[in-house]
Amino acid sequence: ITMxxxxxxxxxxxxxxxxxxxxxxxxxxxxNIKELDKAIEQVIVVIPEYQCLTSIPGVGKxxxxxxxxxxxxxxxxxxxxxxxxxxxxxxxxxxSGNYQSQNTPLTKQGNRYFRYYLVEAANSVKNYLPEYxxxxxxxxxxxxxxxxxxxxxxxxxxxxRLVDTLLRKHQLYTPPRSVICLLYTSDAA
Numbered sequence: 001i002t003m004x005x006x007x008x009x010x011x012x013x014x015x016x017x018x019x020x021x022x023x024x025x026x027x028x029x030x031x032n033i034k035e036l037d038k039a040i041e042q043v044i045v046v047i048p049e050y051q052c053l054t055s056i057p058g059v060g061k062x063x064x065x066x067x068x069x070x071x072x073x074x075x076x077x078x079x080x081x082x083x084x085x086x087x088x089x090x091x092x093x094x095x096s097g098n099y100q101s102q103n104t105p106l107t108k109q110g111n112r113y114f115r116y117y118l119v120e121a122a123n124s125v126k127n128y129l130p131e132y133x134x135x136x137x138x139x140x141x142x143x144x145x146x147x148x149x150x151x152x153x154x155x156x157x158x159x160x161r162l163v164d165t166l167l168r169k170h171q172l173y174t175p176p177r178s179v180i181c182l183l184y185t186s187d188a189a
Contacts, residue, residue, distance in 0.1 A: 040065060048170060049074075053163065055172035057128035063121040067163060070114035080164035087115045089157045106153060115156075118163075122156035131176060132158070 044050045044065050053064035070087075077083040084090060088110025108115075126132040132155055139151035166173060 044068070049167055052166045052170065052172060056125060056162065056166070057173075058125035059121050060124075063117055063124065066113070066117040067121065070111055070117060071163075071167070074164065074167040077164070080161045083164050084157055084160045086110050087118050087156075087160065088112065089115060089118065089153065089160060118160055119152055119156040122159040123152055125159060126155055129175070 088108045126136045136155045139154045140147045
């Protein structure tokens with residue numbers, strides 16, 4: 001970097017000092033981040049909700065920890081609708097008399113971090129679970145505009161129902177029976 005500009009010897013020396021200080025700070029921050037990640041992992045592994053969420057294919061420790069942190073106690077929410085509304089995954093109703101709009105925007109009123117974790121986790125889950133992939137693709141094909149965003153948000157809304165059910169019942173994810181049968185028949189072939 002210092003050779004890219006023609007600087008005097010004094011300026012070049014001061015730039016080298018500043019750069020070395022910044023490099024040391026970055027390395028110290030990276031070390032702190034690693035220590036925090038280890039501490040978070042030690043704490044989160046013993047939480048039963050963590051086991052429930054990581055049992056879903058495509059949901060790793062980062063998404064599970066983020067979802068748990070943003071949800072808190074699942075009992076705070078009456079049902080999955082309230083949980084989705086808390087995340088801002090609900091739509092404004094535009095109607096007047098018999099007219100009902102087809103283009104209803106997402107409210108985005110809610111916890112944006114929770115919405116982020118739900119959408120990103122749903123994006124990951126759709127790559128692992130055929131049910132979610134089929135749902136995403138069907139929603140993708142329904143409209144000509146904003147296909148990916150719309151399909152992904154609707155998949156996240158469906159994923160919210162799964163998260164709510166698993167956390168309320170304190171159970172691990174088990175794939176639907178038809179998927180299990182498909183897995184066994186493809187292994188036998």
